[in-house]
Amino acid sequence: AQKVTQAQTEISVVEKEDVTLDCVYETRDTTYYLFWYKQPPSGELVFLIRRNSFDEQNEISGRYSWNFQKSTSSFNFTITASQVVDSAVYFCALSEYQAGTALIFGKGTTLSVSS
Amino acid sequence: EAQVTQNPRYLITVTGKKLTVTCSQNMNHEYMSWYRQDPGLGLRQIYYSMNVEVTDKGDVPEGYKVSRKEKRNFPLILESPSPNQTSLYFCASSLSALAGVQETQYFGPGTRLLVL
Numbered sequence: 001a002q003k004v005t006q007a008q009t010e011i012s013v014v015e016k017e018d019v020t021l022d023c024v025y026e027t028r029d030t031t032y033y034l035f036w037y038k039q040p041p042s043g044e045l046v047f048l049i050r051r052n053s054f055d056e057q058n059e060i061s062g063r064y065s066w067n068f069q070k071s072t073s074s075f076n077f078t079i080t081a082s083q084v085v086d087s088a089v090y091f092c093a094l095s096e097y098q099a100g101t102a103l104i105f106g107k108g109t110t111l112s113v114s115s
Numbered sequence: 116e117a118q119v120t121q122n123p124r125y126l127i128t129v130t131g132k133k134l135t136v137t138c139s140q141n142m143n144h145e146y147m148s149w150y151r152q153d154p155g156l157g158l159r160q161i162y163y164s165m166n167v168e169v170t171d172k173g174d175v176p177e178g179y180k181v182s183r184k185e186k187r188n189f190p191l192i193l194e195s196p197s198p199n200q201t202s203l204y205f206c207a208s209s210l211s212a213l214a215g216v217q218e219t220q221y222f223g224p225g226t227r228l229l230v231l
Contacts, residue, residue: 035219045205045222091158102148102160102173103207103220 002027004094006106013082013113021077021109023092029053031097034068034075039089039108051075082113117142119223121206127229128196136191136226138206146212147189148173148220149181151202158205164189165212196230203227 003026013019025034036048049059051068059066063080079086089110093103119140128134140147148163150173160173164183178200180192189208193200204226209218 037222043203043227044224045207047219047221050219102163103150103158105158107155107157 002029002094002096002104004092004104004106006090006092006109008109009107010110010112013111015083015113015115016081017113018078018080019082019111019113021079021090021092021111023075023077023106025073025075025092025094027073027094027096029096033095035093035095035103036066036075036077037091037093039091041088045091048077079111082111084113084115087111087113117221119206119208119221121204121223121226123226124224125227127231129231130197131195134193134196134228136193136204136206136228138189138191138223139187140189140206140208140221141187142208142210142221143186144208144210144221145186146209146218146220147183148207149179149189149191150205150207151175152205152225153202161191161204163212196228198230201228201230 005024032053034051038046038048056068065078067076089108091108092106095103122137145166149161150158152158159175161175161179162173162181164170167183167186170181170183183189206223207220209220
């Protein structure tokens with residue numbers, strides 16, 4: 001069965017600290033997609049990244065970076081030099097190779113960045 | 116601007132009073148979907164639609180109906196709302212959901228529903 005686990009419920013850091021949000025997934029499919037979404041206090045869901053199971057290259061986008069490791073079924077998200085505006089709930093999600101399949105979301109990690 | 120819109124954004128209603136939450140996208144997306152978000156449970160899919168006139172149940176469809184008469188619109192209907200449907204609802208769309216091509220789903224701003 002497909003499942004996404006975000007073991008960290010809440011993380012608090014001080015501005016400029018680096019922080020890593022963990023995501024572990026379970027799937028029987030060899031082809032699947034992984035996503036990260038950000039939900040700021042205003043409530044909307046903002047897409048951050050999409051990665052397919054055949055592309056294990058790490059990705060960096062500004063202060064954000066993602067580490068995909070199939071061997072440990074993990075897709076971790078690191079924010080470098082965190083800022084107050086990074087405070088949000090972050091969701092990791094999984095989608096399998098199947099038409100019409102839902103995004104399976106983890107329960108989210110609430111990140112609080114204080115100044 | 117490419118976007119998914121939902122209306123209303125906030126709604127307070129009473130048990131049993133039929134309501135519709137509208138969802139519209141201007142990106143010519145084929146795939147649309149509804150999710151609900153509840154504390155401790157995360158987001159769960161209610162219904163989805165692969166294209167016009169093609170809809171199917173997600174993980175938590177009980178108490179909901181949908182229709183897809185036009186490509187851009189995907190309304191969520193609660194015919195007899197109950198308090199356990201109090202939740203934050205999101206509509207999402209993606210270019211397609213053909214097997215092997217899991218496009219990114221873009222979400223609307225959310226609708227907060229309170230059923231008394």
